[in-house]
Amino acid sequence: MHEIHTKTCRGARLEAVRQISGFTEIGKGYAGYLTDESKYPGGKADFLFFPRDESELSAVFKEMASCGVPVTVAGARTGLVGGCVPLSGAVVSLERLNEIHLVYYDECSEEWRVRAQCAVSLRELDRCLLAKSFPWIEKHGTEESREQLARLQKDPRGYFYPPDPTERSASLGGTVATNASGARTYRYGSTRNWVRRIRVMLPNGELLDIPRGKYFASPSREFLIYDSAGTPLHLKIPSYILPETKNTAGIFSAPSMDLIDLFIGSEGIFGAITSIDVALLEREEKISIVQFVDSDEKALDLVETLKDQKAIPLDFLELYSQEAIHLLRDRQQRDSKSVGMPPIPGEAGAGVFFEFSFSPDSGSTEFEAIIDAVRGCGGDVKNSWAAYEPRELDRLKNFRHILPETVNAIIAERKKQHPGLHKLGTDLAVPANCLREMWRIYTERLRSTGMQWLAFGHVGNNHVHINILPRDMDELAQGLNLYREFALEAVRLGGTVSAEHGIGKLKAPYLKVMYNAEHIQEMMDIKRTLDPLSLLNPGDMFEVGSS
Amino acid sequence: MKIVVCVKQVPEINNVKVNPETGTLVREGVASVLNPFCEYALDHAVGIKSARSDVSIVCISMGPPQARSALMRCLDLGADEAVLLCDRKFAGADTWATALTLASAVKKVSPDFDLILTGKQAIDGDTAQVGPEVAEILGIPQITYAVDMEVASIGRRVRVRRESENGYEIVTARMPALVSVVKGEMLRRMPSFADIVAARGKPFRLVNADDLLLDESQLGLQGSYTRVVRVFPPCVRKSGRKVEGLEALDAAHAIIEFLRAEGFI
Numbered sequence: 001m002h003e004i005h006t007k008t009c010r011g012a013r014l015e016a017v018r019q020i021s022g023f024t025e026i027g028k029g030y031a032g033y034l035t036d037e038s039k040y041p042g043g044k045a046d047f048l049f050f051p052r053d054e055s056e057l058s059a060v061f062k063e064m065a066s067c068g069v070p071v072t073v074a075g076a077r078t079g080l081v082g083g084c085v086p087l088s089g090a091v092v093s094l095e096r097l098n099e100i101h102l103v104y105y106d107e108c109s110e111e112w113r114v115r116a117q118c119a120v121s122l123r124e125l126d127r128c129l130l131a132k133s134f135p136w137i138e139k140h141g142t143e144e145s146r147e148q149l150a151r152l153q154k155d156p157r158g159y160f161y162p163p164d165p166t167e168r169s170a171s172l173g174g175t176v177a178t179n180a181s182g183a184r185t186y187r188y189g190s191t192r193n194w195v196r197r198i199r200v201m202l203p204n205g206e207l208l209d210i211p212r213g214k215y216f217a218s219p220s221r222e223f224l225i226y227d228s229a230g231t232p233l234h235l236k237i238p239s240y241i242l243p244e245t246k247n248t249a250g251i252f253s254a255p256s257m258d259l260i261d262l263f264i265g266s267e268g269i270f271g272a273i274t275s276i277d278v279a280l281l282e283r284e285e286k287i288s289i290v291q292f293v294d295s296d297e298k299a300l301d302l303v304e305t306l307k308d309q310k311a312i313p314l315d316f317l318e319l320y321s322q323e324a325i326h327l328l329r330d331r332q333q334r335d336s337k338s339v340g341m342p343p344i345p346g347e348a349g350a351g352v353f354f355e356f357s358f359s360p361d362s363g364s365t366e367f368e369a370i371i372d373a374v375r376g377c378g379g380d381v382k383n384s385w386a387a388y389e390p391r392e393l394d395r396l397k398n399f400r401h402i403l404p405e406t407v408n409a410i411i412a413e414r415k416k417q418h419p420g421l422h423k424l425g426t427d428l429a430v431p432a433n434c435l436r437e438m439w440r441i442y443t444e445r446l447r448s449t450g451m452q453w454l455a456f457g458h459v460g461n462n463h464v465h466i467n468i469l470p471r472d473m474d475e476l477a478q479g480l481n482l483y484r485e486f487a488l489e490a491v492r493l494g495g496t497v498s499a500e501h502g503i504g505k506l507k508a509p510y511l512k513v514m515y516n517a518e519h520i521q522e523m524m525d526i527k528r529t530l531d532p533l534s535l536l537n538p539g540d541m542f543e544v545g546s547s
Numbered sequence: 548m549k550i551v552v553c554v555k556q557v558p559e560i561n562n563v564k565v566n567p568e569t570g571t572l573v574r575e576g577v578a579s580v581l582n583p584f585c586e587y588a589l590d591h592a593v594g595i596k597s598a599r600s601d602v603s604i605v606c607i608s609m610g611p612p613q614a615r616s617a618l619m620r621c622l623d624l625g626a627d628e629a630v631l632l633c634d635r636k637f638a639g640a641d642t643w644a645t646a647l648t649l650a651s652a653v654k655k656v657s658p659d660f661d662l663i664l665t666g667k668q669a670i671d672g673d674t675a676q677v678g679p680e681v682a683e684i685l686g687i688p689q690i691t692y693a694v695d696m697e698v699a700s701i702g703r704r705v706r707v708r709r710e711s712e713n714g715y716e717i718v719t720a721r722m723p724a725l726v727s728v729v730k731g732e733m734l735r736r737m738p739s740f741a742d743i744v745a746a747r748g749k750p751f752r753l754v755n756a757d758d759l760l761l762d763e764s765q766l767g768l769q770g771s772y773t774r775v776v777r778v779f780p781p782c783v784r785k786s787g788r789k790v791e792g793l794e795a796l797d798a799a800h801a802i803i804e805f806l807r808a809e810g811f812i
Contacts, residue, residue, distance in 0.1 A: 289740050391578065
């Protein structure tokens with residue numbers, strides 16, 4: 001079936017929606033709503049709305065559409081590409097849609113699921129699942145939903161939601177809109193793999209309720225949406241073939257694709273996701289290891305060997321390049337407690353961070369595949385840090401977070417001399433067989449410039465973040481040229497310009513590096529069908545003024 | 548040289564909330580961890596071991612079967628052997644009954660010990676009594692609030708730098724002795740994967756009430772001189788308002804407005 005009807009949301013009036021009006025008032029008291037983690041500059045808005053449910057959100061969308069006011073939707077504002085930074089018009093913060101409404105066992109797929117409003121954070125979802133405590137369901141749930149909860153609570157097994165973007169305060173809706181991924185994407189895939197149903201508020205204020213597995217593109221690659229007036233909206237899905245890498249650049253497209261996938265990862269340009277059903281997985285105990293090796297090359301050797309061994313499935317595989325280790329060691333030597341870890345071994349020239357399922361009582365022989373892999377790459381498992389208790393796992397995660405934090409601190413210091421300076425962080429991924437080639441391109445070009453740089457991140461997915469730390473504006477310009485060069489090379493190798501951060505406003509120019517004009521037009525045709533006046537999230541994915 | 552480290556498993560205190568109606572701790576979903584002060588004690592033991600070749604470390608804990616994980620962490624961090632005192636008869640023990648059980652276990656599993664190390668206190672009970680009580684029961688010298696220590700290479704003496712209200716004191720005791728430690732300047736360690744693999748092959752003993760030379764009336768709730776009558780949280784002060792997301796000047800204006808509205812200025 002490729003036809004679907006929208007649902008209307010009546011009952012709320014715009015006046016009833018909590019709102020702040022006025023450019024000055026918002027700028028003074030609510031400046032946080034004009035920016036996000038990307039620090040994308042220039043955010044401004046005349047209206048700020050806080051709808052508490054779908055009917056209020058619908059009222060906002062309808063009223064703004066009737067007045068021709070652009071609307072930018074904000075979740076937890078943790079994005080890295082300026083997606084929720086308003087350029088003008090209204091900001092709609094979905095933060096009040098923050099309840100978990102249902103936890104249920106789906107008999108057909110034999111899996112536990114959670115139904116949550118869009119603003120529930122990943123941290124809150126995990127906390128509720130860990131404690132099997134869902135206050136809203138206990139207080140306001142139907143008898144049936146309380147029975148389902150009781151069933152979950154009786155189940156001796158624990159459950160978790162596998163996607164793990166680094167930022168745990170991210171909202172579930174935001175992570176679905178951006179198809180967020182993270183370290184564990186290596187094993188569990190991106191958010192898309194775990195979404196079973198969404199409700200989407202279209203720019204016209206009407207709702208689509210889309211379960212996975214019900215609406216598929218027709219053989220002519222079309223979806224047909226009927227609005228409440230019976231008007232058909234024809235959506236022709238794009239003709240491009242997406243890279244086989246992790247990817248968040250451009251909207252999803254595949255023959256016979258599921259309608260739900262059109263909205264997942266579309267960065268909110270087609271509608272605002274209000275409610276999500278996600279699948280859960282049985283919780284397992286894990287061990288994380290930071291294995292130190294001599295050099296970047298040895299680290300890549302270890303990555304390949306660990307990927308090749310099949311005895312122990314890994315959840316993630318992350319890289320700390322030589323420069324990254326140097327930077328952290330330098331920080332540690334200046335303040336031994338600032339890194340929160342014992343001294344980084346003196347001989348460490350790079351590191352590989354990985355994780356796998358682990359029972360603390362298991363016997364040592366099960367680990368031979370790992371020990372052999374490390375030894376085969378000239379390493380020694382004595383030169384590692386390993387953790388399996390939750391608080392110790394957090395220490396290793398914090399050690400990972402300290403790296404970008406340290407980079408940001410260095411840039412902040414340099415900005416005092418050069419206010420326009422910023423770091424350059426790539427988000428490129430390439431096919432597995434091109435990782436070495438891409439690494440060669442990175443290192444040769446970067447070393448030839450003499451700029452400060454480091455690499456870290458999801459090497460298991462062939463997705464290494466290169467951070468360039470320009471010292472002045474000349475180096476910034478040089479870095480921007482390099483960035484574009486790297487993006488072109490990644491695409492040439494069959495990769496993507498954005499593996500996980502998305503396009504948003506910050507990386508909109510790079511969409512053209514990956515897609516030709518015809519393909520971009522195909523995406524924009526869908527946008528125009530659903531949002532004829534381009535009022536929803538203007539500037540995201542497509543630069544303002546492009547048509 | 549034989550070092551015994553007495554350890555306890557505690558709830559991870561940062562995540563513990565108090566049920567406002569019952570006043571009891573909400574433990575659901577809260578991880579259990581090795582008491583940090585016990586980990587510092589173990590760190591000192593491992594430090595002594597790294598400086599001498601003849602040291603063995605045994606860690607002893609009294610607790611439910613789940614306390615095994617705290618002892619496993621001790622083995623990961625360098626202990627040579629772990630002993631779990633686990634029996635329903637131990638349940639409900641106050642500090643005295645706990646100390647008596649531990650002291651009896653020390654005499655059983657490591658009668659020729661040289662040094663007992665304990666944390667200053669457990670972060671769930673905060674009594675700081677068990678260590679000193681163990682020393683009294685065993686009739687050995689004790690030094691509390693240790694931040695640093697060294698064992699003389701000749702002679703059976705331990706030299707300790709301990710915190711006092713006015714600074715530090717250097718105190719020496721003949722061994723066998725008991726030393727309880729505070730956090731000090733130690734940086735928490737992290738085991739290597741090799742350590743964790745090796746820990747799985749180290750001896751782990753279970754000891755029950757029948758293995759100890761104690762009368763049942765001396766154990767657990769029966770052997771306790773004190774009772775917990777009620778647990779309640781301290782009064783919580785109303786949290787303040789935070790001015791966020793503003794430039795410094797605007798933030799200052801917002802604070803001034805607030806102070807005016809509240810009548811402070």
